[in-house]
Amino acid sequence: MNPSVAVVASLSGVVKRYGALTALDGLDLMLHRGELLALLGPNGAGKSTAISLLLGLIRADAGRVELFGQDPQAIDARRxxxxxxxxxxxxSTLTVSELLRLTMSYYPAPRSLAESAEMAGVSDLLSRRYAALSGGQQRRVQFALALCGRPELLFLDEPTVGMDIDARQKLWAAIRRLTAEGCAVVLTTHYLEEAEALAQRVVVLGKGRVLSQGSVDELRAHVAVTRIRCISDLDVHALAQWPHISRAERDGTHLLLHSDAPERVLRRLLDADPLLSELEVRRAGLVEAFTELTRESAAEKEAA
Amino acid sequence: MSVTAIATVPYQGMTSRRLLAAYAMEARSECLRYFRAPGFLLPVTLFPTMFYLLFGIVMNHNADANTARYLLASYGVFGVMSPGLFGFGVSLAMERENGLLTLKRAMPMPPGAYLLGKMVMAMLAAAIVMLLLLALGIGLAHVQLGVSQALVFIVTGMLGVLPFCALGMLVGTLVKGQGAPGVINLIYLPMSFLSGLWIPLSALPQALQRIAPIWPSAHLQQLALGSLGMGQSPAWPHLLVLLAYGVGFFLLAARRLRRVG
Incomplete structure (x- = not known):
């Protein structure tokens, strides 16, 4: 990682307890300028606690939390x-433009009303009352409020819940535009394809600690599984004995194989069945990697 | 503005002009928001005016000039308590539950703007209630008032709402969400009765008369009577008591808000 990249926010050795429950257990996390970081993890992993600490909503029991080198409760940092x-x-009784103007007034050098509305795709909603909007439209207004202050760091907590595919794509485009301008983004999401589409770095939390972090590709590599699907009449039981095949199944005319060395398996497979057809090879996605990672952590806990 | 602004322009602080504008904007939004909500404005204004009309005017239609004044002052206090208690208490309790307060705390809203906005809103609502009651009092109960007396009466109401804002705020920090209106009514209605706003204190049992000075509303009633030229004692002790209540409730509430959120 490039040490000259400016750190905009950080958690170091942070511990946060709620009674007997340890929400964060010595968490280290760094956010860099212009970076989109996706924070993933099952419910109760500590995502919300980490965000609340960075926003200055709660205080850490131990460790250091910094936002632009300051205490997150300092208003200059939050500006x-x-x-x-x-x-x-x-x-609910305020209009979209009233809500935007109010939020803009909190910031030293906000975007214009028109620019904020355009970026979030709410230009046609400005004169409408908030209560009269659909769930997806309300989400877009909330996004407009988040970006209107020309922030250098944007916190997006499950931003696309309740949005249709089209609205989600537009929001993704707006997020990419913001990061291109140098704005750092912290994204928490349940939609792994969202993290896959947007994130430069993914941090997976579990039980209040970092389970894994890296690029989407690095995270995928953690689960060295490739799926091979094809039509062939080779015997499944024989295939299961081949090296580098961890799983072999038959689904009607199709074969489904899991392999950690797909190139070798494929060469042998094509030799063994010259009539093989409809070949598909797919690497494990973030979904599989994520499931694998969090399953490991759960198993670890049971063993402990 | 160019799109490269973030990367190149170093961070600059808020100018004091923008800061002031943020406070004004917060107050404006809070007022607009509640005055557009019939569920807030109608009970707060209609409840005291209806009470005054029925019990202060219709039931006392033969009242002499002093009784009419006394009733106007008492119902004025009753009317002013509700924007303070409900405007502050219920809205704070709701906003602690529905996440608006959390969002405001995460955003760089200037310190205290949230509470100041609600205060301005409650003061305006109090002015509206006082105006309505004055119109009824002068028009139907034939209360004779000079312009300056009417103005002092309104200002008494606008400032008198503040200790009740602080009390409402304290309740709002103790109760969350839907439970708040019930708790507020449990304070509002008995306190009104016990401080002689519905039935004059002199008609209440001795024991209740003796504990009446506990209630902030009893002191505000004395100030309201004074503003209509019926003061029985100097104003400053009542002012001091109300100030002490206001500051005390506010400090307790602020401490709890900081700790619990």
Whole structure:
């Protein structure tokens, strides 16, 4: 990692307990300028706690939390961030432009109303009351409020919940545009394809610690599984005995193989059945990697 | 603006002009928001005016000039308590539950703007209630008032709402969400009765008369009576008591808000 890249926020050795429950257990996390970091993990992994600490909503029991080199509760630090929370209620009798103007007033050098609305795709909703909007439209308004202050760091907590595919694609495009401008983004999401599509770096949390971090590709590599699918009448039981095949199944005319060395398996497979057809080879996605990682951590816990 | 602004422009602090504008914007939004919500404005304004009309005017239609004044002052206090208690208490309790307060705390809203906005809103609502009651009092109960007396009466209401804002805020930090209106009513209605806002204190049992000075509303009633030229004692002790209540409730509430959120 390039040490000259500016750190915009960090958690170091952070511990946070709620009574007997340890939500964060010595968490280290760094956010760099212009980087999109996806924070993943099963429920209760500590994602919300980490975000709440960075936003200055709660205090750590131990360790250090910094936002632009300051305490996150310092308002000057928070003037450089934008926030979109997961459960966000906004005053229902105000119009979209009133909500935007109010939020813009909190920042030293906000975007214009028109620019903010355009970036979030709410230009046509400005005169509507918030209560009259659909769930997806409300989410877009919340996104507009998050970006209107020209933030250098944007917190997006499950931003696309309740959005249709089209709205989601537009939001992704807007997020990419923000990161291209140098804005760092912290994204938590349940949609792994969202992290796959956007994130430069993925951090997987489990039980209040970092289970794994790296690029999407690095995370995928953690699960060295490739799926091979084809039509062939080779015997499944014989295939299961081949080296580098961890699983072999038959699904009607199709064969499904899992391998950690697909090139070798494929060469042998094509030799063994010259009539083989409809070949598909696919690497494990983030979904498989994520499932694998969090399953390991659960198993570890049971063993302990 | 160019799209490269973030990377090149170093961070600059808020100018004091922008900061002031943020406070004003917060207050404006809070007022607009509640005055557009019939569920807030109608009970807060209609409840005291209806009470005054029925019990202060219709039931006392033969009242002499002093009784009419006394009733106007008492119902004025009753009317002013509700925007403070409900505007602050219920909205704070709701917003602690629905996440708006969390979002506001995460955003760089200037310190205290949230509470100041609600205060301005409650003061305006109090002014509206006082105006409505004045109109009824002068129009139907034939209360004779000079312009300056009417103005002092309104200002008494607008400032008198503040200790009740602080009390509402304290309740709002103790109760979350839907439970708040019930708790507020449990304070609002008995306190109104016990401080002689519905039935004059002199008609209440001795024991209740003796404990009446506990209630902030009893002190505000004395100030309201004073503003209508019916003061029985100097104003400053009542002012001090209300100030002490206001500051005390506020400090307790602020401490709890900081600790619990």
């Amino acid at each position: 450089r961030i934008g926030v979109m929370l997961q459960s966000a209620f906004l005053p």
